Amino acid sequence: MPDYEVYSLPHDGEGDETLDTRKMALALWRGKLLLAAFAGAGFLAGLAHVSQQEPVYRAVTSILYEPERLQIVDVSEALVKPDTGAGIGNQVEILNSTTLLGNIVSALGEDTILPDRQDNGGAAETGRIWDTAAAWLLDALPDSVSSQLERLGLAAPAGAAADAAPARTEEEAQETAARDAIGHLRNNLEIEVISGSGVIELYYYSSDPDKAALIANTISEQYIDFQKVSKNQDVLAAIDLVKNRIKELRQSVVESERDLENTRLDLARRRAQSAEMTDVQLAAHNQELAAIRLRLSDSRARFARAAAALAEGTDLWSVTEFRESELITDFRRREIEIRETIAQERAISGSVVTPSSVRSAALLGQAQQSIREEAAYIVAALEFEVAALEQREQQLERMVRELEITSIERTADELFISRLEREVLANQTLLQTFVVRQKEISEQANLQSADARVLSRAEPPSFPDRQASNRVLLASSAGALFICALFLLLRERMNNSVRDPRDLAEITHYPILTSLPLTGRRRSLQKRAREFVTRPKCLLAESIRNLRTSLLYSDPDNQPQVVMLTSSVPGEGKSVTSFLTALASQHTEHDTILVSCDLRDSSNARIYSKFPRLVPSKAASTGLVSYLRNDCSLEEALAVHPDSGLHILAAGKKEHFHESPADILSSPKFTRMIAALREQYKLVILDAPPVLVAADARLLARMADSVVYLVHWNRTSKNAVREGLRELRSVNSPVAGCVLSMVSQSKARRYADNEFIYKQHYAGYYS
Numbered sequence: 001m002p003d004y005e006v007y008s009l010p011h012d013g014e015g016d017e018t019l020d021t022r023k024m025a026l027a028l029w030r031g032k033l034l035l036a037a038f039a040g041a042g043f044l045a046g047l048a049h050v051s052q053q054e055p056v057y058r059a060v061t062s063i064l065y066e067p068e069r070l071q072i073v074d075v076s077e078a079l080v081k082p083d084t085g086a087g088i089g090n091q092v093e094i095l096n097s098t099t100l101l102g103n104i105v106s107a108l109g110e111d112t113i114l115p116d117r118q119d120n121g122g123a124a125e126t127g128r129i130w131d132t133a134a135a136w137l138l139d140a141l142p143d144s145v146s147s148q149l150e151r152l153g154l155a156a157p158a159g160a161a162a163d164a165a166p167a168r169t170e171e172e173a174q175e176t177a178a179r180d181a182i183g184h185l186r187n188n189l190e191i192e193v194i195s196g197s198g199v200i201e202l203y204y205y206s207s208d209p210d211k212a213a214l215i216a217n218t219i220s221e222q223y224i225d226f227q228k229v230s231k232n233q234d235v236l237a238a239i240d241l242v243k244n245r246i247k248e249l250r251q252s253v254v255e256s257e258r259d260l261e262n263t264r265l266d267l268a269r270r271r272a273q274s275a276e277m278t279d280v281q282l283a284a285h286n287q288e289l290a291a292i293r294l295r296l297s298d299s300r301a302r303f304a305r306a307a308a309a310l311a312e313g314t315d316l317w318s319v320t321e322f323r324e325s326e327l328i329t330d331f332r333r334r335e336i337e338i339r340e341t342i343a344q345e346r347a348i349s350g351s352v353v354t355p356s357s358v359r360s361a362a363l364l365g366q367a368q369q370s371i372r373e374e375a376a377y378i379v380a381a382l383e384f385e386v387a388a389l390e391q392r393e394q395q396l397e398r399m400v401r402e403l404e405i406t407s408i409e410r411t412a413d414e415l416f417i418s419r420l421e422r423e424v425l426a427n428q429t430l431l432q433t434f435v436v437r438q439k440e441i442s443e444q445a446n447l448q449s450a451d452a453r454v455l456s457r458a459e460p461p462s463f464p465d466r467q468a469s470n471r472v473l474l475a476s477s478a479g480a481l482f483i484c485a486l487f488l489l490l491r492e493r494m495n496n497s498v499r500d501p502r503d504l505a506e507i508t509h510y511p512i513l514t515s516l517p518l519t520g521r522r523r524s525l526q527k528r529a530r531e532f533v534t535r536p537k538c539l540l541a542e543s544i545r546n547l548r549t550s551l552l553y554s555d556p557d558n559q560p561q562v563v564m565l566t567s568s569v570p571g572e573g574k575s576v577t578s579f580l581t582a583l584a585s586q587h588t589e590h591d592t593i594l595v596s597c598d599l600r601d602s603s604n605a606r607i608y609s610k611f612p613r614l615v616p617s618k619a620a621s622t623g624l625v626s627y628l629r630n631d632c633s634l635e636e637a638l639a640v641h642p643d644s645g646l647h648i649l650a651a652g653k654k655e656h657f658h659e660s661p662a663d664i665l666s667s668p669k670f671t672r673m674i675a676a677l678r679e680q681y682k683l684v685i686l687d688a689p690p691v692l693v694a695a696d697a698r699l700l701a702r703m704a705d706s707v708v709y710l711v712h713w714n715r716t717s718k719n720a721v722r723e724g725l726r727e728l729r730s731v732n733s734p735v736a737g738c739v740l741s742m743v744s745q746s747k748a749r750r751y752a753d754n755e756f757i758y759k760q761h762y763a764g765y766y767s
Helices: 021-030 032-052 075-079 084-095 098-108 121-140 143-152 160-164 170-188 209-270 275-312 326-349 355-446 467-494 501-508 525-534 539-552 574-587 602-608 624-628 661-665 668-680 696-701 718-729 755-761
Strands: 057-065 189-193 199-206 452-456 512-517 562-567 592-596 638-640 647-649 683-687 706-712 735-743
Touching: 021 032, 021 467, 032 467, 057 084, 057 209, 084 189, 084 199, 084 209, 098 170, 098 209, 170 189, 170 199, 199 209, 209 355, 209 452, 275 355, 326 355, 501 512, 501 718, 501 735, 512 539, 525 539, 525 574, 539 574, 539 706, 539 735, 562 574, 562 668, 562 696, 562 718, 574 592, 574 683, 574 706, 574 735, 592 602, 592 668, 624 668, 661 696, 668 683, 696 718, 706 718, 718 735
Parallel strands: 512 735, 562 683, 562 706, 592 647, 592 683, 706 735
Antiparallel strands: 057 199, 057 452, 189 199, 638 647
């Protein structure tokens, strides 16, 4: 069997869950005549309904809504254009409110608004007829059914009619009449807002033109009065709001002024010194602190230098601090004099020690010791000076820090006082503004008017309104169209037959080998064969050759030799297709034999018995069964097509057998016969019975190299195709693909964009 690709498509109807838009449009287009008929019927029904209705008159009045805005707080509100969008929506709700409609009922009375009893008599009489019929039906039903209907709420309990309308007082009757009148007004009132403007149009419908105009004008007048009352209420509410706000602001001004004075007194008690004096002291202390730090730095340097020189024992005269001392200068001068005296004595006496040289050396040491002692005093004085300056620096730093804290605290207090002053000023400004607004609103209250006015009053209409009738006609036609469209779509959805090769590929997962056209149901097999031979370019012949090519030449290295054709149910063109396929193969000089294995269908025996016998001496009663019983040879059982020489092995017309066809086809003799036919012919076509009718096809599929599955277009259901293929898969049948048979070219193109469109469009190509 050729190795065909198995399509990766949804399994078992997964692709059938929804109808796509194209299929829906095609379904509606196919039912366009039915849609037109339904639309016409709906229009006629609406016309009949309209003709029985009482004429309705429509009165129109126009109201202009221009709201004024009271300037209560902010002047900028007067510069903003009023937003009439939400405002007009509110006015529409007011016009349709129970309060306004109740005022109209009070002004005109229930008898003026409600229709006359005689106008409603027909409806009441009809209602009574229906009530009587329903009561009679409930009485006729069994008690169990009646009780069940009462439990479900579909019928009133026995005796409920008597209890349903208890005696009512006059006040209750008036309330009921008022509610009915308000409901009647709301049902017959229509409000429309002119887009982009503040105009509201009121339409009132009534069977009396004068009553329609009267009620429309009354609604507009009551609405204007309602506007005036509401506007005055708004002004009074605004005045009360401003008064309360002024009272609150006055209290706020008093409290803020009191807080400001208390804060100032508290600051005066806590801060005896002024901020200016504090700043002067802070500046003086900072200046002194800077001078002290400069002196301290110099003193520390002098002390470090003197102390280092004294500790190292170097020449003290080289240090400035020691050189500036008068005592050290005197001791230094004396030391020099002593040194000169010692030098003179050494010059006179040489190295001999004399009493005067001893005394001079003692004086020299005494002078040097005095210099060191005086230097130590100077170092101590410098150290004391550094300590004193450091102490003064610390004192000044503390004083500066205290003054800075005092200055910061005073600044914070002054900022707090400044905030209190601004608060007092703001409260005073607001108080003054609200006082001015109070005067303005009071003046506006004297000039207050409604936000709306009547542009045109309603006049009694001269002609009845046709819009309601047109709406009824349109609704009836649209409803009929919708019902018809729904019916067509449901019919399309409920149709489970195969109409498109793509649908067949989706549900079978096998290639579509070809599509066979419908050539007439009453044409005999001989006529189809004659047409196939005499008109080789016809659509049927081309389709059969496509099937033959798909079977034999898709895989030249592995051509099937035994091909079985079957279907789901009888009547799908299986036998005709088998015969024509065998005939097409015979014309290609392939020795071909057609084996009619559908022993349950006697029509095949009658058809093939009309063909001449391969061995003329034998009677027409011999055939497949006789050969399997060994009553004749294979040549004696064969029939032959006279024009092509195709061999046909079928049951004889008068052959009778009591065995089950399944037992015959599964017998070893039949298996040996297929093996013998493989040796004798290049192609063996098995015309098998339908899969869902008997098990014969599954038995034959084991002997076939390739199985072709036929599906009747627009007849065989998808479920039948799935079940049939499932039966074949259960025995591992080598299914090569499917064939969509008996396709009506003129109808198939309506269902999808597929090959049928092109086959019909180019029909002349197949002539």
